[in-house]
Amino acid sequence: MNAPPAATSRATALVAVGIALVSALFFTCTYVLNRAAAVDGGHWAWIASLRYLITLPLLWLLLRTQGASPVWRALRASPGPWLAWSGIGFVLFYVCLSAAAASGPSWLIAGTFQLTVVAGMLCAPFLYPRGDVRARVPMPALLAGAVVIAGIALMQAGEADGALDAQAWLAVALVAVSAFAYPLGNRGLLLHLERVGVELDATQRVFGMTLASQPLWLAIAAFAWWRAGPPGVEQVALAGGVALGAGVIATVLFFRATGLVRRDPTALAAAEAMQAAEILFATLIGALWLGEAWPRGIALIGAGVVIVGIVLFSAAAAHATSGKPRVLRARRGDRGA
Incomplete structure (x- = not known):
């Protein structure tokens, strides 16, 4: 069955991109703090599990003003999809990311994770049913993603200063799995909620x-x-x-951004792609607050290419929605599937 027509305005698409960009800023702390824990001798399994064990009560406090009852009802009605998609989007994602922190430096992990800018798009044909407009890979967004990845590759080359060892390649492989698991889990849950007609906002989805x-x-x-x-x-x-x-602020913002444009494949891809800004934020924070060197040479060129790619993503999202109706449905916002 075809998905309902996308009802995303240009303003909504750009708001979603902006929210996703802010979420990337808060996601950036993951790489630095995880690497600090790993260097200090912390076991990757503690690094992974502690984040979500601590996140649960924080979200519970946040939901006290919004109500967790709809989440409990949705979980009881269909626990299987919730277990499956949370296992992929949260557990597989963060176990791989945490294990990688013990195998490679934060710049390598942050850079490799930006494969997520195209991961969601590439998963779409296998996730959505045939005939659903979201099953098609939006070529303008894919091309913009290729530009971002090219820029990140240049930044990585500037940082690497030579060949990667076996441990670093292990980190690359783990982070690549993580980069696909995160958007896949989010999209899978959105699709499940859409099919069963359950409306949950971003905070409720993250809590669930x-x-x-x-x-x-x-x-x-x-x-x-x-x-x-x-x-x-x-x-x-x-x-x-x-x-x-990352577990509360960044994830809720990211889920809100993707929820706003969940029916528009190009705008959804653009919102997901804003995670590419993490490597720029990580570089900027490292230089301003940690005294690390500013990118130079090929790494500086790569940073510029990443910025160009982010601008192209925003332009693609705005262009794709420019011809859509200005009057949105009553169920606008990030509520619903």
Whole structure:
């Protein structure tokens, strides 16, 4: 069955892109704090599980003003899809990202994860039913994604200063899996909610996926305790920072952005692609606050290419929605599937 026509205005598309860009700023803390925990001797399983174990009560407090009852009803009605998509979009995503932190530097992880700018688009033909407009890969967005990836590759080449060793290549492989798992889990849950006609806002969706993933996180935490003993105070503190910055603020903003344009494949791809700005934010923060060197030579050129790609994504989203009706349906916003 074909999806309902997209009802996304140009303004809505650009708002979604802006929100996603802000989410990328908060996501940036993940790489630095995870790498700090790994260098300090923290086990990857603790790095992964602590974030989501801490995120759950934070989201619960946030939802007290909005109500968690709709989430409980949705979980009880169809626990299978929630378990599956949270297992992919949260557990597989973050286990791979955390394990990579023990194998490679933060710049390598941050850069490789930007494969996510095309991951959602490439997964679309396998996720949406035949005939659904979202199953088609939007070529303008794909070309803009190729520009972003080319820029990131230049930045990576400037940072690498030579061949990568086996551990670094392992980190690249793990982060590549993570980059596909995150948008796939988000899109899969949006599609499930659409099919069953359940309306949940961004915070409720994040809370539901965090809650559904808890059995797996508890199992991973038990494994971490068995292999490395209890986590240290500093590791818990670092995980708390990631939980607040990335697990709550960034994830809710990202889910809101993708929810706003969930029926428009080009605008959805553009919102997902704003995660590419993470490598720019990481570079800027490192230079201004950590005293790291500013990118030079090929890395500086790469940063410029990434910025061009982000602008192209925004232009593609605005152009794709320019011909759509100005009057949106009553169910606008990020509510619904």
